[in-house]
Amino acid sequence: MPTPSVIGCNIGQKSHQSTGKRPSYKTLLQSRTTEINLCGRKSRHNSFFLFTESRDCMGNFAVEVRRVALQLMGAILEGLGLGKDYEHDKFEEGLQLLSVNRYPKESEGDSTIGLAAHSDYGFLTILLASSQGLEVVDRNSDSWKVVPQLPHALHVHVGDPMEVLSNGKIKTVVHRAVLNPKEARVSIASIHGFALDEKVSSAKELVNEQNPAEQAIQGPCHPPQSYTVEARHGNTTTALHARPPWLRPPSSHKSKPSPDHLLLLARGRYRRGTGASSSALRRRRPEPAPRMKVGMGGDAQLRPRSAAGTQEGQGRRSPRTPPRQ
Ligand SMILES: O=C(O)CCC(=O)C(=O)O
Numbered sequence: 001m002p003t004p005s006v007i008g009c010n011i012g013q014k015s016h017q018s019t020g021k022r023p024s025y026k027t028l029l030q031s032r033t034t035e036i037n038l039c040g041r042k043s044r045h046n047s048f049f050l051f052t053e054s055r056d057c058m059g060n061f062a063v064e065v066r067r068v069a070l071q072l073m074g075a076i077l078e079g080l081g082l083g084k085d086y087e088h089d090k091f092e093e094g095l096q097l098l099s100v101n102r103y104p105k106e107s108e109g110d111s112t113i114g115l116a117a118h119s120d121y122g123f124l125t126i127l128l129a130s131s132q133g134l135e136v137v138d139r140n141s142d143s144w145k146v147v148p149q150l151p152h153a154l155h156v157h158v159g160d161p162m163e164v165l166s167n168g169k170i171k172t173v174v175h176r177a178v179l180n181p182k183e184a185r186v187s188i189a190s191i192h193g194f195a196l197d198e199k200v201s202s203a204k205e206l207v208n209e210q211n212p213a214e215q216a217i218q219g220p221c222h223p224p225q226s227y228t229v230e231a232r233h234g235n236t237t238t239a240l241h242a243r244p245p246w247l248r249p250p251s252s253h254k255s256k257p258s259p260d261h262l263l264l265l266a267r268g269r270y271r272r273g274t275g276a277s278s279s280a281l282r283r284r285r286p287e288p289a290p291r292m293k294v295g296m297g298g299d300a301q302l303r304p305r306s307a308a309g310t311q312e313g314q315g316r317r318s319p320r321t322p323p324r325q
C-alpha cells in the first residue's frame with residue numbers, strides 16, 4: 001500500500017493533552033487537536049503542532065479510507081460503463097487530502113453556518129463527523145437537506161471532477177456545514193483526486209453530439225487558498241472569506257503565475273461558462289455566495305445576502321448560493 005500523500009488543514013485550538021495511549025477515533029473526534037500533518041513535515045503554517053498519537057491514528061485512517069475511496073471509484077466507473085480500471089493509474093497515484101474541521105458549538109446570536117456552501121474539488125469526499133451538521137442541496141427541490149448522522153457510518157459525496165469526468169451524468173454535491181447547538185463538532189473530510197498536475201476531462205465514451213464535453217478542469221488539489229465561513233447576524237447573512245496569512249500568494253504571482261494562480265484562472269473560466277460547448281455543469285452552476293471579504297489587513301465589509309457580489313478564486317471550495325430554507 002503506497003503511503004498516502006496527505007496534507008492536514010485545520011481550524012480551532014490545540015489543547016489536547018497526551019495521555020500516552022493511542023486515541024481511538026472517538027477520542028480523536030472529541031479532541032481539540034487541530035494540527036495534524038500525516039507526512040510529519042513541518043507545514044507552512046508557523047504554529048505547526050505535531051501530535052504523534054493522532055498522527056499514527058490518522059495515518060491508519062487515511063490508508064483505510066483511501067482503500068474505500070478507490071473501491072468506490074472503481075464501482076462508480078463501472079456503473080458509468082467505463083470499466084473499473086478506467087484511468088486506474090491516475091487514481092492510484094492521485095492525491096488524498098485530509099481536512100480536519102472543528103466547528104464551535106452554536107451559541108445564541110452567533111453564526112449558524114460553520115462552512116459556507118461549496119462543492120469539493122476531489123472526485124470523492126468521504127466524511128467522518130462527530131455529530132450532525134452537514135447539509136446538502138437537493139437539486140430537485142433546490143433546497144437544503146440535513147444529512148442525518150448515522151452511527152458507525154461514513155458519508156460519501158462526489159465533487160466537481162466527477163461531474164466533468166462523467167460528462168454531467170453524476171452531479172457534484174453542493175454542501176455546507178451548520179453549527180450544532182448542543183456541542184462543538186469535528187469532521188474529517190478525506191478528499192480523493194488526481195495528482196495536482198493532472199487535468200480532468202470528460203470521458204470520451206460519454207461524449208456525443210447531444211452531450212458535448214464538459215470543460216476540462218485541473219485541481220485545485222492544493223491546500224485551500226482561502227477559508228470561507230458564513231455567519232448570520234439577525235436577518236443578514238454574511239460570509240467571511242479569509243485568506244490565512246500562511247497561504248498568501250507570493251508576490252511573484254503577479255509576474256510569473258504559480259500553479260496556484262493558474263488554478264484560479266482555470267476555475268474562473270470554468271465558472272463563467274464562456275465558450276461554445278454547452279456544459280451542463282456550467283449552465284447549472286449558481287452564482288457564488290455573497291461574502292464579507294476580509295483583506296490581508298483584516299478589514300471587513302458586511303454585505304447582505306441579496307446584494308451578492310462574486311469573488312473569484314475560492315481555492316478548494318467552490319461556493320454556491322442555493323436558496324436558504
Ligand atoms: O464538516 C462537514 O460536515 C463538511 C466539511 C467539508 O465540506 C469539507 O471539508 O470540504
Ligand SMILES: [Fe+2]
Pocket residue numbers: 118119120125175189
Ligand atoms: Fe466540502
